[in-house]
Amino acid sequence: MKKVFMGVKLRRLRAERGLSQIALAQALGLSPSYLNQLEQNQRPLTVSVLLKISRALGVDVQHFSEDEEARLVAAMQEALADAPEPVTLPELKETATQMPALARALVQLHRRHADTLARLEAMALKLGDDRADLPAPTLMPFEAVRDFFFSHQNYFDALDRAAEGWAAQARAGAGLLPWLTERLRSAHGVGVRHSAGSHDGKRSFDTATRTLTLSGELDEGQQAFQLATQLALLEMGQAIDALINVPPFDTDAPSRHLARIGLANYVAGALVLPYGEFLQAAEQWRYDIELLAQRFGVGYETVCHRLSTLQRPGAPGVPFFFVRVDRAGNISKRQSATHFHFSRVGGTCPLWNVYEAFSQPGRIVPQMARMPDGRTYLWVARTVSQRRPGYGAPGKTFSVGLGCDLRHAPRLVYSKGLDLRDTEAATPIGMGCKVCERTDCRQRAFPFIGRALAVDENQSRFVPYAFADPAKV
Structure with a gap:
């Protein structure tokens, strides 16, 4: 067991049980000075002391598990990906180890933000229908x-x-x-x-x-x-x-x-596509999808789908988002190992490269894309076709997209030739017109719902923004 310092966590457990340092030291069979050194992170937590704490305080040894800390660190990295000031990995590890409650609160706030975005999209779906009695989706x-x-x-x-x-x-x-x-x-x-x-x-x-x-x-x-x-x-x-x-x-x-x-x-x-063997090949070939498909004898889409699942604790791959769309913009598959602003209501951004891929069938199309919140991603998209044999048999064509946060892009072969430092060169995209707040987008088909309603002072009711008198808005 490597040296582990968990003074804050130990002090918190003691405080929750209303014990003084002397009382806990006696319960653990330790000297008060030694316990004080543990709580001040001047001495590491040993296995024997950990077992004593588990018995005396009735806590699971997993409470001090490094796996739990690793999950917290990964979750905080995701939550702080777009923070105005970068937070270093040692700082995140220190927070997860010494202040896990703060770390979990931060992650929970991030998830609430994601839930709010989802509710916003649901609201967009409801407001997009002209029936006032439309039930909540x-x-x-x-x-x-x-x-x-x-x-x-x-x-x-x-x-x-x-x-x-x-x-x-x-x-x-x-x-x-x-x-x-x-x-x-x-x-x-x-x-x-x-x-x-x-x-x-x-x-x-x-x-x-x-x-x-x-x-x-x-x-x-x-x-x-x-x-x-x-x-x-x-x-x-x-x-x-x-x-x-x-x-x-x-x-x-x-x-x-x-x-x-x-x-x-x-x-x-x-x-x-067994995890260890597949991840090793993916890292060796810098996530070259076509090479992986050839190596394992499966299709392009199957490789993309498996790449979006490589999140084994202790041996994670790049956290990918996977999506499959048709020409009409219908999303028939979407999977994510981390957070991405997938639209629930369809009508996703036409500037996204998953739609550009239809104009270049069979060719991998890379794209640096930036969301309205400032997050930037590297996406690769390519069409895949399925058809039954026989003359006149109808076929199916989809565009398959695989994306990751820009910070992981150097690990991908598809970052070749891209200036990953120039985020201003990224294509501005959004979740869909109804929930995208970009005001200068020429591809906009619907108003952003935050601006889609205005008050008609004469009739004291809400009317669509497009039909409101600009002088009264």
């Missing part, structure tokens, strides 16, 4: 699941490590696909068949015959993903249910079902 099942993943920083340690263990077993055998097929057969009595031609879904499971049918259109990587998803549902059902036995999933069946599928898909991604 409620979360759809996919939104509830998305918020659940966000609350866990898009990382689930127990599931991720279990999937990594499966991957190690598969590597020791004949390979991933044969291992998955045999595991389903031997452990669960499930047979696997492949449908001929197109299939309505990628995977279907007949519980009566214990048969798993995969679409004939899937490549090997996609087959492995679907087999792993089914294995997760069968073998990790209890672990998954333990995670989702929380509101709103305890009373909302559609959201609960969607959350189970989402966590099973998470396991599948962690199996196909």
Whole structure:
């Protein structure tokens, strides 16, 4: 155990229990002078003293855990990313160690700010409809699941490590696909068949015959993903249910079902792209998405999705935001390992490079983008297309975006040629016109809701700003 100084935390525990230094010293079997030195950070906290404190004060040893401090430091770094004066890592560590309550309060205030932004967007949705009796918007099942993943920083340690263990077993055998097929057969009595031609879904499971049918259109990587998803549902059902036995999933069946599928898909991604091996390759190749896709035999979108989940305590990757949109601006997927101003109401900024990518299909488009609050990000976007074989069969095209805070950009190959110090060169973007306060944007389609209402003095009511008499505003 390295030297750990936790004087402030120790003084706080003593004060909460109404003990004097002499009384606590007697309870711990220490001299008052030695305890005083511990509380003044003149002596480090040893393992033997820590165990005595745990027994005497009835506190969990985890109360002094470095893991908890690391999480607090990471959370404070996120909360203070746009602070007017940079806060150094030693200062953050000192705060997390000596004043954890202050650190948690700071993080909580930051989260309240994020919640306020979310309510602002919900208000924008309501005000954007001309019906006065429009009820307050409620979360759809996919939104509830998305918020659940966000609350866990898009990382689930127990599931991720279990999937990594499966991957190690598969590597020791004949390979991933044969291992998955045999595991389903031997452990669960499930047979696997492949449908001929197109299939309505990628995977279907007949519980009566214990048969798993995969679409004939899937490549090997996609087959492995679907087999792993089914294995997760069968073998990790209890672990998954333990995670989702929380509101709103305890009373909302559609959201609960969607959350189970989402966590099973998470396991599948962690199996196909095992954490340690994948993170090592990502760091080695500076997060080059196409190289990673080639190395692991999966698609561009799959790599982007996995990169947004690399937040294992003690071994984190770059905290990414992942988004998938169509040409109409509909966001069909979004995941974040940290905070980003994703819009809940659609109509996201047309200046964002995820839309520019549609004009350059198949090409990676980098962008430095600055939000109205001053935060600057590095985004890379590229189109991905899916189509069924056969003449005249309709296809699907999306733009996939992957972004991170600018402070992480030097770790990415996509920062080549960019002047990361010149934040003024970043493209000004926003969450969407209704909630973006930029007044000089020529792409604005709607007024900012903070300016969208004005008082008509003659009628004593609120009217849309665009129709108000400027002389009376």
